[in-house]
Amino acid sequence: MSRIAPLSGFPEWSPAERVVESHILDTLRRTFELHGYAGIETRAVEPLDRLLAKGETSKEVYLLRRLQGADEPDEPDATSDRGTAGDTLGLHFDLTVPLARYVLENAGRLAFPFRRHQIQKVWRGERPQDGRYREFCQADIDVIGDGTLPFHYEVEMPLVIADAFARLRSIGVPAIRISVNNRKICQGFYQGIGLTDVDGTLRTVDKLDKIGPDAVGELLRAEQGATAEQAEAALALAAISGADTSVVDRVRALGVTNDLLEEGLGELARLIDAAMVRAPGVIVADLKIARGLDYYTGSVYETTLVGHEGLGSICSGGRYDSLATDGKRTYPGVGISVGVTRLVSRLLGAGLVTATRSVPSAVLVSVWHEDSRPRSEEIAAALRARGIPCEVAPTAAKLGKQIRFADRRGIPYVWFPAQDAAGTGEVKDIRSGDQQPADPSAWEPAAADLWPGVRAGDA
Amino acid sequence: MSRIAPLSGFPEWSPAERVVESHILDTLRRTFELHGYAGIETRAVEPLDRLLAKGETSKEVYLLRRLQGADEPDEPDATSDRGTAGDTLGLHFDLTVPLARYVLENAGRLAFPFRRHQIQKVWRGERPQDGRYREFCQADIDVIGDGTLPFHYEVEMPLVIADAFARLRSIGVPAIRISVNNRKICQGFYQGIGLTDVDGTLRTVDKLDKIGPDAVGELLRAEQGATAEQAEAALALAAISGADTSVVDRVRALGVTNDLLEEGLGELARLIDAAMVRAPGVIVADLKIARGLDYYTGSVYETTLVGHEGLGSICSGGRYDSLATDGKRTYPGVGISVGVTRLVSRLLGAGLVTATRSVPSAVLVSVWHEDSRPRSEEIAAALRARGIPCEVAPTAAKLGKQIRFADRRGIPYVWFPAQDAAGTGEVKDIRSGDQQPADPSAWEPAAADLWPGVRAGDA
Numbered sequence: 031m032s033r034i035a036p037l038s039g040f041p042e043w044s045p046a047e048r049v050v051e052s053h054i055l056d057t058l059r060r061t062f063e064l065h066g067y068a069g070i071e072t073r074a075v076e077p078l079d080r081l082l083a084k085g086e087t088s089k090e091v092y093l094l095r096r097l098q099g100a101d102e103p104d105e106p107d108a109t110s111d112r113g114t115a116g117d118t119l120g121l122h123f124d125l126t127v128p129l130a131r132y133v134l135e136n137a138g139r140l141a142f143p144f145r146r147h148q149i150q151k152v153w154r155g156e157r158p159q160d161g162r163y164r165e166f167c168q169a170d171i172d173v174i175g176d177g178t179l180p181f182h183y184e185v186e187m188p189l190v191i192a193d194a195f196a197r198l199r200s201i202g203v204p205a206i207r208i209s210v211n212n213r214k215i216c217q218g219f220y221q222g223i224g225l226t227d228v229d230g231t232l233r234t235v236d237k238l239d240k241i242g243p244d245a246v247g248e249l250l251r252a253e254q255g256a257t258a259e260q261a262e263a264a265l266a267l268a269a270i271s272g273a274d275t276s277v278v279d280r281v282r283a284l285g286v287t288n289d290l291l292e293e294g295l296g297e298l299a300r301l302i303d304a305a306m307v308r309a310p311g312v313i314v315a316d317l318k319i320a321r322g323l324d325y326y327t328g329s330v331y332e333t334t335l336v337g338h339e340g341l342g343s344i345c346s347g348g349r350y351d352s353l354a355t356d357g358k359r360t361y362p363g364v365g366i367s368v369g370v371t372r373l374v375s376r377l378l379g380a381g382l383v384t385a386t387r388s389v390p391s392a393v394l395v396s397v398w399h400e401d402s403r404p405r406s407e408e409i410a411a412a413l414r415a416r417g418i419p420c421e422v423a424p425t426a427a428k429l430g431k432q433i434r435f436a437d438r439r440g441i442p443y444v445w446f447p448a449q450d451a452a453g454t455g456e457v458k459d460i461r462s463g464d465q466q467p468a469d470p471s472a473w474e475p476a477a478a479d480l481w482p483g484v485r486a487g488d489a
Numbered sequence: 490m491s492r493i494a495p496l497s498g499f500p501e502w503s504p505a506e507r508v509v510e511s512h513i514l515d516t517l518r519r520t521f522e523l524h525g526y527a528g529i530e531t532r533a534v535e536p537l538d539r540l541l542a543k544g545e546t547s548k549e550v551y552l553l554r555r556l557q558g559a560d561e562p563d564e565p566d567a568t569s570d571r572g573t574a575g576d577t578l579g580l581h582f583d584l585t586v587p588l589a590r591y592v593l594e595n596a597g598r599l600a601f602p603f604r605r606h607q608i609q610k611v612w613r614g615e616r617p618q619d620g621r622y623r624e625f626c627q628a629d630i631d632v633i634g635d636g637t638l639p640f641h642y643e644v645e646m647p648l649v650i651a652d653a654f655a656r657l658r659s660i661g662v663p664a665i666r667i668s669v670n671n672r673k674i675c676q677g678f679y680q681g682i683g684l685t686d687v688d689g690t691l692r693t694v695d696k697l698d699k700i701g702p703d704a705v706g707e708l709l710r711a712e713q714g715a716t717a718e719q720a721e722a723a724l725a726l727a728a729i730s731g732a733d734t735s736v737v738d739r740v741r742a743l744g745v746t747n748d749l750l751e752e753g754l755g756e757l758a759r760l761i762d763a764a765m766v767r768a769p770g771v772i773v774a775d776l777k778i779a780r781g782l783d784y785y786t787g788s789v790y791e792t793t794l795v796g797h798e799g800l801g802s803i804c805s806g807g808r809y810d811s812l813a814t815d816g817k818r819t820y821p822g823v824g825i826s827v828g829v830t831r832l833v834s835r836l837l838g839a840g841l842v843t844a845t846r847s848v849p850s851a852v853l854v855s856v857w858h859e860d861s862r863p864r865s866e867e868i869a870a871a872l873r874a875r876g877i878p879c880e881v882a883p884t885a886a887k888l889g890k891q892i893r894f895a896d897r898r899g900i901p902y903v904w905f906p907a908q909d910a911a912g913t914g915e916v917k918d919i920r921s922g923d924q925q926p927a928d929p930s931a932w933e934p935a936a937a938d939l940w941p942g943v944r945a946g947d948a
Contacts, residue, residue, distance in 0.1 A: 032536035032576075034593045034815070040532035042591065044598060045605065048529050063849035063940075064873045066880030070507050073499035073624055074533075074610060077491035078556075090556075096614035097537075097550045097579070117491075120556070132501065134493045139503060141897050143883050145848070146504065151533060155555035165532050180883060182862060193873070304863070308870065356493070389604070390522035403641060404763070411767065414523045414652070421525030424602050424639060438600050481522075 039158030040165045041375060049385035051167075051374045053484045054198065055149060058169045058368060061194035062147035065186075067171050070146050072128035074153075078118040080131060084325065090154040091120040121153040125170045126365065130354035133174050133361050142176035142361075143183070149370070161341050161372045172365030174353060179362040181297055184329040184349050185304045187366045191333065191345055192309035194368075202383040202486030203373075205336040208345070209271075209316035212298045212329050215281065216267070216317070218291025223263045230254050235268050236320035243269070268318035274306060275299045277315040294328075301329060327351040331366055335376065344373045381487040387440025390482060392475045393420035393457070394436040395445040400426050405447050409455065412470035413445075419481065420445075433460055442479045445470075498617030499624045500834060508844035510626075510833045512943045513657065514608060517628045517827060520653035521606035524645075526630050529605050531587035533612075537577040539590060543784065549613040550579040580612040584629045585824065589813035592633055592820050601635035601820075602642070608829075620800050620831045631824030633812060638821040640756055643788040643808050644763045646825040650792065650804055651768035653827075661842040661945030662832075664795040667804070668730075668775035669764075671757045671788050674740065675726070675776070677750025682722045689713050694727050695779035702728070727777035733765060734758045736774040753787075760788060786810040790825055794835065803832045840946040846899025849941060851934045852879035852916070853895040854904040859885050864906050868914065871929035872904075877939065879904075892919055901938045904929070 036042070043051055059069065081091050122128050125148045133144065149169040156162055171190060173183045188208045195206045216235075217228045225231050234249045241249075243265050250261040263284060270280050278295045298315055305313035321330045328349030335344055347366030354361045377383040393413060395406045406422045413420045421441075423432045429446075436444050437460055445468070446456045457468040495501070502510055518528065540550050581587050584607045592603065608628040615621055630649060632642045647667045654665045675694075676687045684690050693708045700708075702724050709715040709723055722743060729739050737754045757774055764772035780789045787808030794803055806825030813820045836842040852872060854865045865881045872879045880900075882891045888905075895903050896919055904927070905915045916927040 031542065032538050034590060036594065037532065037534070037578075040534065042531055043529070044595065045527035045529055048527070052528060064876070064878045066848060066850035066878060068504035068507070068848045069511060070502070070504055072501055073496065074612070075496070075499065075624070079491050083490065092553045093556055094551045094553060094580070097552055098614070119496075121553070131493060135495065136503065141847075141894075145880065153533070155557075165534070304866075307863070308866070388600075389525060389527045391525035404766070407763075407767070417523070419523045419525060421604065435600075 037164075039156075039163050041163060041371060043374075043378070044388070046385040046388035047374075047378050049388065049482045050378060050383050050484050051370070053201065054203075054370060054374055054377075055167075055169065057197050058194050058370070059147065059149060061190065061197060062169075062171050065145075065171075065190045065193070067145045067147040067190075070132065070148055071150055072122070072125070072132050072148065074121055074151070075119040076122050076128055076131060078120045081120045081123065081127060084127070090123050090156055092153050092155050094119045094121065123152055123154045125150060125152060125168050125367065126172070126353070129170075129172055129174070129363075129365075130361075134354050134356050137176070137356070137359070137361075142174065143179060144174045145171070146174075147171045161375070163371055163375075166369065166371035167374075169368040169370050170347075170365055172353075172363050174361050174363040176361060177359060179364065181300070181328070183364050184297065185301045187329075187347060187364055188301075188305065188313050188331050189308050191331075191366055191368070192305075192312045195312075196309075201484045203335075203377060204338060204382065206312060206333050206345070207336055208313045208331055208333045209319050210298070210301055210313060210329060210331050211315065211317055211319035212294040212301075213326050213348075214290045214294025214328060215298060216294075216320075218288040218294055219267050219281070219284075219286050220264065222286035222288035222291055223260050225250075225254060225256055225260055225264065227254050231256075231264060232320050235264060235318060238268055238318050271314060271316040271318070273302070273311065273314045275302050277302070277317070281317070297328065321346055321348060325350060329364070335373070338376055338380070341372065341376050344369050344376075383484050384487040386478075386483040386485060387442075388482070389421075389439045389441060390419040391421045391439070391441050392418055392479050392481070393443045393445050394432065394441045395420055395422045395447065396429060396432045397423045397426040398447065398449060402426075402447065406445075409445060409447055409470045413473075416471070417480075418475060433458075436460055440482075443475060496623075498615075498622050500622060500830060502833075502837070503847070505844040505847035506833075506837050508847065508941045509837060509842050509943050510829070512660065513662075513829060513833055513836075514626075514628065516656050517653050517829070518606065518608060520649065520656060521628075521630050524604075524630075524649045524652070526604045526606040526649075529591065529607055530609055531581070531584070531591050531607065533580055533610070534578040535581050535587055535590060537579045540579045540582065540586060543586070549582050549615055551612050551614050553578045553580065582611055582613045584609060584611060584627050584826065585631070585812070588629075588631055588633070588822075588824075589820075593813050593815050596635070596815070596818070596820075601633065602638060603633045604630070605633075606630045620834070622830055622834075625828065625830035626833075628827040628829050629806075629824055631812075631822050633820050633822040635820060636818060638823065640759070640787070642823050643756065644760045646788075646806060646823055647760075647764065647772050647790050648767050650790075650825055650827070651764075651771045654771075655768075660943045662794075662836060663797060663841065665771060665792050665803070666795055667772045667790055667792045668778050669757070669760055669772060669788060669790050670774065670776055670778035671753040671760075672785050672807075673749050673753025673787060674757060675753075675779075677747040677753055678726050678740070678743075678745050679723065681745035681747030681750055682719050684709075684713060684715055684719055684723065686713050690715075690723060691779045694723060694777060697727055697777050730773060730775040730777070732761070732770065732773045734761050736761070736776070740776070756787065780805055780807060784809060788823065794832070797835055797839070800831065800835055803828050842943050843946040845937075845942040845944060846901075847941070848880075848898045848900060849878040850880045850898070850900050851877055851938050851940070852902045852904050853891065853900045854879055854881045854906065855888060855891045856882045856885040857906065857908060861885075861906065865904075868904060868906055868929045872932075875930070877934060892917075895919055899941075902934055 247261040250256040326348035330348035332343040333345035345368045349364040351362045353363035397406045454467045458465040706720040709720040785807035789807035791802040792804035804827045808823040810821045812822035856865045913926045917924040
C-alpha cells in the first residue's frame with residue numbers, strides 16, 4: 031500500500047483553513063451574482079482535441095483511461111485511450127475551453143450576451159512550485175456575445191474584481207493592483223514602427239520583468255530583426271504605466287501613427303476613466319502586460335496582491351474576439367479568472383487571514399448522563415430550528431472534559447441542560463466564564479459568534 | 490475536431506437548472522453546518538492501490554496519466570502510468586476512501602470525534618444509465634472516532650438527513666423514506682440459525698427486490714447450503730419492516746437466540762425510538778436492507794424518494810468499525826452520502842422543482858444613450874451596495890427591446906434612470922406593468938424577487 035502522504039501539487043486544507051477558503055469562494059460567488067453573472071458548472075473532462083486546440087498546453091493535460099476499459103470493446107466509448115484525440119478524454123486545465131464548448135452546445139438555449147460565473151477545480155500536469163499546482167480552484171466570470179460584444183464589458187471585468195476584493199479587505203486580504211493593457215495598442219504600435227512579427231515582439235517584450243530592458247532590446251534586434259530605433263521605441267512603449275489617462279498622452283508623445291493604435295488608446299482611456307471613478311487606486315495601465323496575446327484581441331488584465339508581487343498574477347484575463355465558432359456564428363467574449371488556490375494558499379501560508387474557529391458549532395450542548403441525551407438533543411434541535419449551529423457532547427464525561435472539548439474546537443458556548451424537568455438550563459460563554467439561565471427557544475449568541483468567521487491574522 | 494455533443498454519463502445543467510442544484514447544495518451544506526459538521530474538500534485523486542483496497546470497484550476507476558509525462562523521467566513522478574499501483578493516480582469514486590486517507594494523514598491535527606461534511610464530484614467509469622453517471626456530485630457527512638465511536642452517532646445520521654430533506658419539501662422535493670437495518674441483526678440471526686457464510690447469505694438476500702423470495706430461497710439452499718427451514722427463517726427476517734419498535738418483537742418472535750442479534754436489536758430499537766420522536770414517518774426499519782454489508786458493521790441506511798422508488802437510493806451509508814487504520818490506531822466511523830446528481834436529475838427531469846429565473850439579476854438598469862451609461866452604472870452600483878443583484882442593459886436599444894431583454898431572462902424589474910440630472914428615476918415591475926419613481930439608495934424589491942428562488946414545478 032502506498033505511503034500516506036501529501037501529493038505535491040495537490041493542496042488540501044484543514045477544516046479551519048477551509049473556513050477561510052469557503053469565505054473567499056462565497057464572497058466571490060456573491061459578488062459575481064450581485065453583478066448578474068449566472069453560475070454554471072461544466073463536466074471535468076473534455077475531448078483531448080478540444081483541450082489541445084490552443085496548441086500550447088499539451089504538456090499540461092491529464093488524460094483519463096478506465097482501469098478496465100479494455101474489457102468493454104462493444105461500448106461506444108468516449109474514454110478509450112486507444113482512439114483518436116477526439117475519443118480520448120482529458121481533465122480541463124482551465125474553465126475557458128469548457129465554456130467555449132458549453133456555449134456552442136447550448137447556443138440555441140442561452141440568452142446572449144451570456145453572463146456566467148464558474149467556480150471549479152482545474153488540473154494541469156505541471157511541475158509543482160510555489161503558487162503553481164496540479165489541482166487548483168479557479169473562479170471565472172465571462173460575458174459572451176453572439177456575433178458582437180460591446181466594448182463596455184471590457185471595462186466591467188476589472189471593476190467586478192475590484193468590487194469582490196474590496197469586500198475581502200476587512201478580513202485581511204491585501205489590496206490588489208489590476209494592471210491593464212490593450213492588445214490593439216501593442217499591435218498598432220509595432221505595425222506603426224514597422225515591426226511585422228507582432229506576436230514574436232510581444233513574446234520578447236513579455237520577458238522584460240525576467241531579463242530586463244537591455245536584454246529585451248538585444249533580443250528584439252537579434253530575433254525580430256528590429257533596428258536600434260525600433261527596439262528603443264518598443265521598449266519606450268513598454269515602459270509606460272500609470273493610473274490616469276496621461277498614459278495615453280505619453281504613448282502619443284512617442285510619435286507613432288496607426289489606426290489600430292488609436293483605437294486601442296481610445297479603449298484604454300475609457301477603461302481608465304471608469305476605473306478612476308469606480309475603483310480609484312486599484313486599476314493601472316501598464317503597457318508591458320502581454321498575457322498570451324496571440325489569444326487575446328483587446329483589453330488584457332493581470333492582478334497582483336500588493337506586497338506579494340512575487341506570487342505572480344492572482345487574477346487574469348482579457349478580450350477574445352473568437353471564443354468559439356461553429357463555422358456559421360462566432361462568439362466573442364471577455365473574461366477574467368481568479369486563481370483561488372494561489373490566493374488562498376498565500377493568505378494561509380503568510381498568516382494573513384485566519385478562521386475564528388474550526389467547526390461550525392456555536393454551542394456545545396452538554397450531556398449530564400447518557401440517559402438524558404435525548405433532552406440535550408431536544409435543546410440542540412430547538413437551537414438549530416432558529417438557525418444556531420450546535421452539536422451535542424460525544425459522551426456524558428465530567429463537565430470539565432466537555433468544556434475542554436468545546437475549547438479545543440473554538441466553540442464559544444456550552445449549554446448545560448436543566449438537571450430536572452422543571453428547571454431552566456444555563457449557557458456559559460467559556461471565554462469570559464459568564465454563565466446565565468437560558469431558554470433554547472429564545473437565546474441568541476452574539477452575532478459575531480453565530481458562524482465561524484474569518485479575520486486578519488497576526489502575521 | 491470532435492463533434493460538439495453531450496458526453497453520456499457527464500450531465501451538465503442549464504443556468505436555470507443550476508439554480509435548482511445550487512439551492513439543494515446550499516441547503517445541504519447549511520443543514521450539515523447547523524449540525525456541527527465542518528466542511529472539507531480533498532484532492533480529486535488518490536493512489537490507485539488505495540482506491541482498489543476495497544477490492545470491488547476496480548472496474549470503475551478512471552486512471553490519470555500526463556500527456557507528456559514520459560518526457561520527464563527525472564521527476565519524482567506520482568502520476569506515471571508505468572509504475573506500481575502506488576505510483577498511479579486515479580480519480581476518487583466516492584468521498585469515503587479520501588476521508589480515510591485524510592484522517593490518517595492529519596490524525597495528529599484533527600479533533601476527534603471528527604465531524605465533517607464534504608460536497609464534491611466523484612467519478613466512476615460505469616456504463617451510464619438512468620440515475621447512474623460517470624461524473625456526479627455527492628454530499629457526505631461522517632463522524633470519525635479515534636479508537637471508539639459511541640452508537641448514538643448512528644442514530645444521528647438519518648436524523649440529519651431527515652432535517653435536510655424537511656427543509657427541501659417546500660420547494661417541491663418529494664418526501665423521503667429512510668430505511669434502516671443493522672448488520673448485527675442479520676449476522677447474529679444467520680449465526681443463530683446455523684448459517685455460517687454471513688456475507689454470502691447477505692448478498693443473496695440482497696437480491697430479494699430483483700428476483701423475489703422464492704428465487705432467493707432457492708439460491709440460499711443451492712449456494713449457501715441452507716436447509717429449507719434456514720432459508721425460510723432468513724426470508725422471514727428479511728420480510729420484517731415497520732416504523733416502530735414492534736419490528737424488534739417480530740424478530741424475537743422468530744425464536745432465534747444470539748448475543749449479536751440481541752445487540753443489533755437493541756441498537757435498532759434505540760434508533761427507531763429516536764426517529765419516532767424527531768422525524769416521525771420518515772425512518773423505517775427494513776430488515777432486508779444490505780448495502781455491501783461486508784464493509785459495514787452496524788447500522789445501514791438507504792433512502793428513497795417517495796413516488797420515485799425506481800430511481801434507487803438517493804442517500805446511503807452506515808457504520809464501519811474500521812474506516813481507517815495506521816496499524817497502531819483504528820478509526821471507526823459512521824457516515825451517509827446524498828447522491829446529489831441523481832436527486833437533482835430526477836427533480837429536473839420530472840419537473841418537480843423549477844427556478845424562478847435563470848439569472849441572478851433582480852433589476853435591469855436601462856440605458857437611454859451610450860453616453861449616459863455611466864449614470865446607469867452608478868445606479869447599479871448603488872443597488873449592489875445594498876445587496877440587490879442587477880445588471881445594466883447591453884446596448885442603448887429602444888426601451889421595448891430592453892424590456893424584452895429582461896423578460897426573456899425572468900428579470901422582474903427594469904430601472905429607468907432620470908433623463909436629466911435633476912429628475913428622479915423610475916422602476917417598472919414588468920410583470921404587473923406597475924411603474925413608480927424610485928431612489929437607488931432606498932428602493933427595495935419584493936423580498937421574494939431579490940434572488941432567484943426555486944419552487945415546486947407544474948409537473
